[in-house]
Amino acid sequence: MSTHSRVSSxxxxxxxxxxxxxxxxxxxxxxxxxxxxxxxPLAAGALLAGCGGDGNGLGGLVTPPAPPTVTATVPAADSxxxxxxxxxxxxxxxxxxxxxxxxxxxxxxxPEGTPVTGTVxxxxxxxxxxxxxxxxxxxxxxxxxxVTTAAKDSMGVPLAGNFSWSFSTTVDPAxxxxxxxxxxxDTFGDETQWSDTLRMHEVxxxxxxxxxxxxxxxxxxxxxxxxxxxxxxxxxxxxxTSTDTTIALLKLNAVVGVKGTVESxxxxxxxxxxxxxxxxxxSTVDDSFAPGIxxxxxxxxNRDLDPGLIISLSPALTPAQKAVYASWGKGKYDPRFNxxxxxxxxxxxxxxxxxxIHKVTATGxxxxxxxxxxxxxxxxMGGHGTFTEPRLGISVTNGTDDLISxxxxxxxxxxxxxxxxxxxxxxxxxxxxxxxxxxxxxxxGCVGCHSGPEFTDANERLHDPSEVxxxxxxxxxxxxxxxxxxxxxxxxxxxxxxQHPPYFHNGSAATLADVVAAYNSKKSLxxxxxxxxxxAQYLKSL
Numbered sequence: 137m138s139t140h141s142r143v144s145s146x147x148x149x150x151x152x153x154x155x156x157x158x159x160x161x162x163x164x165x166x167x168x169x170x171x172x173x174x175x176x177p178l179a180a181g182a183l184l185a186g187c188g189g190d191g192n193g194l195g196g197l198v199t200p201p202a203p204p205t206v207t208a209t210v211p212a213a214d215s216x217x218x219x220x221x222x223x224x225x226x227x228x229x230x231x232x233x234x235x236x237x238x239x240x241x242x243x244x245x246x247p248e249g250t251p252v253t254g255t256v257x258x259x260x261x262x263x264x265x266x267x268x269x270x271x272x273x274x275x276x277x278x279x280x281x282x283v284t285t286a287a288k289d290s291m292g293v294p295l296a297g298n299f300s301w302s303f304s305t306t307v308d309p310a311x312x313x314x315x316x317x318x319x320x321x322d323t324f325g326d327e328t329q330w331s332d333t334l335r336m337h338e339v340x341x342x343x344x345x346x347x348x349x350x351x352x353x354x355x356x357x358x359x360x361x362x363x364x365x366x367x368x369x370x371x372x373x374x375x376x377t378s379t380d381t382t383i384a385l386l387k388l389n390a391v392v393g394v395k396g397t398v399e400s401x402x403x404x405x406x407x408x409x410x411x412x413x414x415x416x417x418x419s420t421v422d423d424s425f426a427p428g429i430x431x432x433x434x435x436x437x438n439r440d441l442d443p444g445l446i447i448s449l450s451p452a453l454t455p456a457q458k459a460v461y462a463s464w465g466k467g468k469y470d471p472r473f474n475x476x477x478x479x480x481x482x483x484x485x486x487x488x489x490x491x492x493i494h495k496v497t498a499t500g501x502x503x504x505x506x507x508x509x510x511x512x513x514x515x516x517m518g519g520h521g522t523f524t525e526p527r528l529g530i531s532v533t534n535g536t537d538d539l540i541s542x543x544x545x546x547x548x549x550x551x552x553x554x555x556x557x558x559x560x561x562x563x564x565x566x567x568x569x570x571x572x573x574x575x576x577x578x579x580x581g582c583v584g585c586h587s588g589p590e591f592t593d594a595n596e597r598l599h600d601p602s603e604v605x606x607x608x609x610x611x612x613x614x615x616x617x618x619x620x621x622x623x624x625x626x627x628x629x630x631x632x633x634x635q636h637p638p639y640f641h642n643g644s645a646a647t648l649a650d651v652v653a654a655y656n657s658k659k660s661l662x663x664x665x666x667x668x669x670x671x672a673q674y675l676k677s678l
Contacts, residue, residue: 203296204228204289213301220273221308224281225266231290234258237265241286246279272545275307275552276491307549315550318543323395323411325539329518330411334450337410346376350428353441357432358425360390383407392419418487435488435554437636439467472619480613483643489556489631495594498641499620505551506544513540527621556632564676572674580661591630598624605654606640634676648672
């Protein structure tokens with residue numbers, strides 16, 4: 137047998153013996169095999185890698201294969217500007233087993249504890265696994281991605297341990313721009329309600345000139361006005377007491393929150409249909425051109441708007457219905473009246489400063505703005521779509537086409553970009569506000585509920601009506617919370633609170649000082665009159 141064959145045979149024998157059969161020649165071995173005697177000890181360490189054993193017979197000279205490692209992630213760990221429409225990816229230092237990279241081994245939670253569903257794919261050329269979420273991620277949220285040890289390389293070697301990284305999301309500007317258009321101009325097909333049922337286009341054409349429209353709180357977008365129209369309004373050649381001017385403004389998409397269809401009938405511009413958008417109640421203007429005419433301020437509640445009075449003008453309503461609607465007053469609307477028949481209007485709420493808050497309505501019925509957008513879009517605006525709420529026994533479907541669902545993500549994304557406005561310069565006493573802050577966090581105990589960066593504990597809990605200073609309601613009116621899905625109240629966020637008096641869900645406090653005084657009485661805080669004013673000044677500063 138040749139030397140090569142004898143070495144191979146010896147190694148094979150050693151493998152069968154778990155490595156223990158490789159030895160130097162001892163006494164009694166043929167002297168002609170001296171070459172094998174010195175070759176085997178030198179080669180054994182390297183050649184034993186081909187054995188099925190673990191190499192323990194040679195003192196652990198053979199190490200196990202190194203596990204795969206992560207070389208890059210998208211978004212990067214700890215980044216704060218990840219677009220909420222982006223896919224999540226992780227790259228490795230070698231080829232991976234595609235079958236081991238699944239929605240189970242590669243996961244995402246936004247925020248932590250809230251799983252995100254999606255599809256996982258793998259590209260071997262770049263050693264990259266990609267998780268594509270099924271829907272847009274929530275904005276202004278910290279997300280955590282994890283690749284578990286179930287992920288293996290192409291040789292079946294798993295990660296050494298679970299690999300996780302976190303990042304924070306921001307709204308994709310393209311989606312926000314789409315949402316702005318929806319917020320301002322999309323009726324969701326609600327012309328069916330406002331024209332076919334309520335016949336409001338007839339009311340507008342017959343009796344609503346610009347002066348009347350402005351008197352009931354409707355606003356005009358000055359940036360939608362051509363220069364000739366601006367000049368005509370300024371020099372008086374365009375009448376603000378003519379319904380023709382109202383129709384012309386609707387044709388220009390210049391009436392905030394009102395969308396009109398204007399057609400030529402017998403050579404005259406005629407309003408043939410009308411609908412409303414989110415901006416009707418949740419946008420106003422800065423009055424930069426004239427009172428009620430200026431640049432849009434999306435998200436600001438229009439507390440000048442008298443929606444009940446406007447609705448009461450419909451010829452389709454009974455006298456009793458007209459009386460209820462007309463009683464609501466400016467800045468108020470009852471989003472439950474058409475279901476339970478109880479007359480208890482609420483203040484129109486702001487749509488700004490909601491990023492990071494998971495209970496966005498006064499009673500926290502839904503965790504996302506999209507919940508309330510669907511509720512209002514279907515059940516109040518009359519848009520085409522479906523809203524179902526088992527807790528209230530409500531199920532409403534309008535039309536045969538869904539014109540709402542696909543628009544909710546972009547609409548919500550835009551609303552989450554709307555920041556609470558800072559207080560105007562000189563609008564509060566800085567020294568008093570400093571004293572008020574100390575009281576807010578101390579003696580008054582406000583921070584117990586108005587906590588965190590948005591001054592609300594809404595993400596952690598809701599409150600029984602007995603805890604809030606706005607209860608009980610006016611005589612004969614049941615608690616508003618009792619008419620809702622949660623039967624409780626959310627702590628109102630305070631950023632921008634200076635902007636939208638009156639306060640509480642029902643508008644029962646005219647000023648911020650009245651709010652503090654109400655809690656001082658209900659909670660027996662022992663604040664003096666001066667201290668109440670100091671806390672109010674602090675609230676104005678937020």
